[in-house]
Amino acid sequence: MSAADATPSRTDKHELILEAAIRVFAQKGFHAARISDVADEAGVADGTIYLYFKNKDDLLLSIFEEKMDLLLAGLREALVGVTDPLEQVRTFARYHFRQVQDHRELAEVLQIELRLSNKFMKEYRPQKLWEYLGKFAEIVRAGQEAGQVRTDIDPFMAMWAFFGAMDEMSMQFILAKHRKFSLDAAADTVSGIFIRGLSKEKP
Amino acid sequence: MSAADATPSRTDKHELILEAAIRVFAQKGFHAARISDVADEAGVADGTIYLYFKNKDDLLLSIFEEKMDLLLAGLREALVGVTDPLEQVRTFARYHFRQVQDHRELAEVLQIELRLSNKFMKEYRPQKLWEYLGKFAEIVRAGQEAGQVRTDIDPFMAMWAFFGAMDEMSMQFILAKHRKFSLDAAADTVSGIFIRGLSKEKP
Amino acid sequence: MSAADATPSRTDKHELILEAAIRVFAQKGFHAARISDVADEAGVADGTIYLYFKNKDDLLLSIFEEKMDLLLAGLREALVGVTDPLEQVRTFARYHFRQVQDHRELAEVLQIELRLSNKFMKEYRPQKLWEYLGKFAEIVRAGQEAGQVRTDIDPFMAMWAFFGAMDEMSMQFILAKHRKFSLDAAADTVSGIFIRGLSKEKP
């Protein structure tokens, strides 16, 4: 009500429910999770969820959409000041695995549960994911133009390979809850392979 | 029907149902597919499926188990006579993508639908997958011992990265039903990156 | 706004909501209509409706109660000056069908939607309807006493028959949105049949 209007009292149910859903989906899985589980976790009534999200699927997709925005913004920020394309590859990998580590439940939902939804995999076009990964294709193309990256590799092919490698290692990290698995080492391995694998051979 | 055939007269309903399930799961997705759909496709009664498989999940896992056996056997055969570790990487990649291309419905089930099953991802230990991928770790280790492969890379880390790269590209191939996407090119890209990425730098 | 107006400044939300409800119920049907639809149509908040009506059923019954008052008053006025009982039958029919024609949405609600409510049909005693129809029974009785109407017919039985005939024809008119259906012809048919049907045979 003040001029500044920080709206501290507004609980932002949207955010509240979204975060609760991430925790619940990560723990029980999307299909096993009931709407009432999410409602309980968020401390609201079942029906309240439908005031903020169209349905259960929409809740899952909203997690993806909204979190990918943050992920993409963070990636752009992480790449600021890194000019060398091959160094950018390393930065990308480190940033990605750092996010997986820092937001493990979210990662679990995005990596595993999102793939549950046939809607997502087969009907939905993950535009946000393409924007995120597109940065890698740009890096490769820039490296090719700068003469550092071999030109016999298609940037988009390399992009999917890079994403696949990171994704699978993240998956193993998530699944290997009790085994040792260093994401820093994963970042170094992936960037190590791709940096050398993509660079022009020394003459 | 030959004398060598151990079970000549048995129609092998087990196999019949399994193949029907692959087609149905690939087409409709595991969750959307009904047991009665599989039964119809196989030309048997619903109840008959339960004489050969414990439940719907077991049907999915059986597809994985039995097909991975064939895949692994094929891989071993493909690698026969290829002695150079780096060349073995190329052979592996080509073999893998060839299988995806030749058994597209099976690939679709294994790549997408199998991941749907929380049971599979979180509880089940895909021993057969590890055996298959383990070949790659062996190749890397052998290369390291032979002095061709850099030793700062953990063979198992490399294994997951390699699998992830191939898997994601296969996924894109499967999803990109109408776009052009060459699996041969994918094999060359992946092996191109990994062969150079794993090899020792030339002095 | 006039001096005679007892409630000049009051916007009369009650009336506002009632009229909105008639339009909404007629258009979407009572069950399909949401309280929020009525609120939107009336330009008030959902909760406001509950300041004027006990619940959704009460809203429907209030439409009946209040509109039947007007209908009954109009009928009495229409019958003023008509002394011949058989002529009164014709007047009744013409008045009734005229109302259906002039207040089609209201008629739709009263004819179709009101019957939807189990509450209305099985628990509620439609006193107002009986008053309205009672006029017909009175007409018949008066005709019997005057010697114009046959006495082997129970006035109340005749009343229900007369009402049923008019009601069904109104229903057909309402349902037959696109077909030709003249309510004037309906009035003539009904009164034609009942006037002759009720009158004493000519000796």
Place this chain on the structure above:
Amino acid sequence: MSAADATPSRTDKHELILEAAIRVFAQKGFHAARISDVADEAGVADGTIYLYFKNKDDLLLSIFEEKMDLLLAGLREALVGVTDPLEQVRTFARYHFRQVQDHRELAEVLQIELRLSNKFMKEYRPQKLWEYLGKFAEIVRAGQEAGQVRTDIDPFMAMWAFFGAMDEMSMQFILAKHRKFSLDAAADTVSGIFIRGLSKEKP
């Protein structure tokens, strides 16, 4: 299994469920009745109902369709041997009210509950009802051709008036569970009014 195959063991679930539904719908009303109520009444599981009927609406419509067939067949039989059109009117009325009396629960469903369904009233074309009532229009037309029935009345208008009169009286009979209301008297009243109302005035 015998040659005669009376199939006494076949419980005919379809019929069983239909009859149970009539009882339940009549007692609780269509909307208030739960599928599980019908299942309980029929002594089957909830799911079984869906093996025989598409959904709850279909169950209601099936009652109408199947029972109207019987009603129509019975009407035709009742009219056999009655040649005089005006006498046929009386036969029709008596048959109709007899059915209401003998199948009171069915009548209750058809008269009251069927009208609950917006689907039925607004979308569904009650072909079977038209066939039933069409007999009356035929009777009127035949009477006009034979010179017994006045020609200033449209047979279809008369048909709706006749049906409305009978329907309303049936409704009152059904609603007036505890009051005295003779359906025989109703039949005589309706046919009395319509026979004289439709016949040509004596010269």
Place this chain on the structure above:
DNA sequence: AATGAATGAGCTTTCATTCAT
């Protein structure tokens, strides 16, 4: 008086699985 965000009870329908034949 007015609001409208929040509530939570309630129910149809699906479909994996069973078991009498």
Place this chain on the structure above:
DNA sequence: AATGAATGAAAGCTCATTCAT
């Protein structure tokens, strides 16, 4: 071994109603 009719648990979603502001 094979059938397929029958089962019944399970849950997403709606919407009339409430009440704190």
